[in-house]
Amino acid sequence: MKIEDIDLSATEFWGQPLNYREEAFDLLRTNDPYRYFEIPEQITEMFPQKGFHSLVRHSDVAEASRRPNDFCSGQGATSVVDLKGIELFGEDMNSFFGSMISMDDPRHQKLRKIVSSGFTPRRLTAVEDSVQRIAEEIVRKVGDQGECDFVVDVASRLPLLVICEMMGVPESQVDLVFDKSNVILGAGDDEYLPEGQDVLGAIMGAALELTALMNEMLEERQDNPKDDLASALLHAEVDGERLTNMEIASFFILLLVAGNETTRNALSWGLHLLTENPDQKEALWNDFETLAPKAAEEIVRWSSPVIYMRRTATRDGVRIGEREFSEGDKVALYYWAANRDPNIFENPHKFDIFRESKEHFGYGAPGPHFCLGAHLARREITVMLREICKSIPDIHATHPPDRLLSNFINGIKHLPCSFTPVKI
Numbered sequence: 001m002k003i004e005d006i007d008l009s010a011t012e013f014w015g016q017p018l019n020y021r022e023e024a025f026d027l028l029r030t031n032d033p034y035r036y037f038e039i040p041e042q043i044t045e046m047f048p049q050k051g052f053h054s055l056v057r058h059s060d061v062a063e064a065s066r067r068p069n070d071f072c073s074g075q076g077a078t079s080v081v082d083l084k085g086i087e088l089f090g091e092d093m094n095s096f097f098g099s100m101i102s103m104d105d106p107r108h109q110k111l112r113k114i115v116s117s118g119f120t121p122r123r124l125t126a127v128e129d130s131v132q133r134i135a136e137e138i139v140r141k142v143g144d145q146g147e148c149d150f151v152v153d154v155a156s157r158l159p160l161l162v163i164c165e166m167m168g169v170p171e172s173q174v175d176l177v178f179d180k181s182n183v184i185l186g187a188g189d190d191e192y193l194p195e196g197q198d199v200l201g202a203i204m205g206a207a208l209e210l211t212a213l214m215n216e217m218l219e220e221r222q223d224n225p226k227d228d229l230a231s232a233l234l235h236a237e238v239d240g241e242r243l244t245n246m247e248i249a250s251f252f253i254l255l256l257v258a259g260n261e262t263t264r265n266a267l268s269w270g271l272h273l274l275t276e277n278p279d280q281k282e283a284l285w286n287d288f289e290t291l292a293p294k295a296a297e298e299i300v301r302w303s304s305p306v307i308y309m310r311r312t313a314t315r316d317g318v319r320i321g322e323r324e325f326s327e328g329d330k331v332a333l334y335y336w337a338a339n340r341d342p343n344i345f346e347n348p349h350k351f352d353i354f355r356e357s358k359e360h361f362g363y364g365a366p367g368p369h370f371c372l373g374a375h376l377a378r379r380e381i382t383v384m385l386r387e388i389c390k391s392i393p394d395i396h397a398t399h400p401p402d403r404l405l406s407n408f409i410n411g412i413k414h415l416p417c418s419f420t421p422v423k424i
Helices: 018-031 058-066 093-102 107-117 120-142 152-154 159-166 172-185 199-223 229-235 245-276 276-285 288-303 375-393
Strands: 052-055 146-149 306-313 319-322 321-325 330-334 411-412 417-420
Touching: 018 330, 052 058, 058 319, 058 330, 093 107, 093 229, 093 245, 120 152, 120 159, 120 375, 146 152, 152 159, 152 245, 152 306, 152 411, 159 172, 159 229, 159 245, 159 375, 172 245, 199 229, 199 245, 229 245, 245 288, 245 375, 245 411, 276 288, 276 375, 288 375
Parallel strands: 052 330
Antiparallel strands: 146 417, 306 330, 319 321
16 A cells, blocks of 8 residues: 555545555554645535645644644534535534534533533433443343344444433434434435435435424423423523523434444444454453453444544644644544554554553543543443343354444444344
């Protein structure tokens, strides 16, 4: 491979085998750790804009994350393509889809405080109880089948059902939430792109339906609050300020993206990795409570469900490592690459549940935007693995992962698996 062959802005790159991706990022890390990539012409013809620089070293990703005054999120945090200035429901698309993660302090800090105030100790305990109960129900439902699509029937169900129950989404609307969140995150993949729609139209249509659902729920709770997070967010107040309905809808979509996709894809990659490494699966099953915390961290490090986040230089002359940037320069923080930096992780491409290092960026890098739901994701992964170990321990993937075509989410769409049927 030559470094000139690498194009992180090309859809085709993200469809390559994972070992190709590993080799490309290794080459960038060693030879050109701040390489510049142009935005594809079909986008810049409509929305003229700069390209972006890739940050692929663990130290550089950490530094940019810790310096929000120099590298801000408000210009666009989840996309190297500028969405600012494109409106959706009268709102800026960058703010709508990014919610808090596309904001800077002090607004970011205030919204984060309001959202955090909705997670009271009692509600957190209820959520943890929900994770256990829902995981048991999911495994019970597939237990006597002997086979299933692990992504659709197991991995995607847990975080989705937990989020919907937490927010108070009616059971009748859960499938709609699942379908529309798939479109928002996977619209670049033909499987999730509705027929006859372009990517932007599909994403906006899905957001419209989820926003309508949340607005309907909030209208019901305006005068009749329920014991759910939607009601808590509607009535929560910090320094005399409340969230608007649109901000709550935006947070709901963020929750579906961040809270659903990390657990869903970590669990899916986890089954694939344990199938490919039966000795590690046996070790985990034989000493689950000791090894589970390390295994959960290693699965998230290796899979890196969120591939990157973007930051933007706020002034001329800011530096990262050996590179100086100008105001408006975009930098893509490639967590996937940082999590394979050999300066931090010994034999980084290897899956190893005995690994001691916890310095991965699977939940984002240190700084004001570190994942608010990291604790919940860790619990969901651990609880589901425990239920599988207890009830269907011989489960194994029977086909390679059917990967999502995306430059943002390292996802799996389908993963057939088999196990000895059991009545649970």
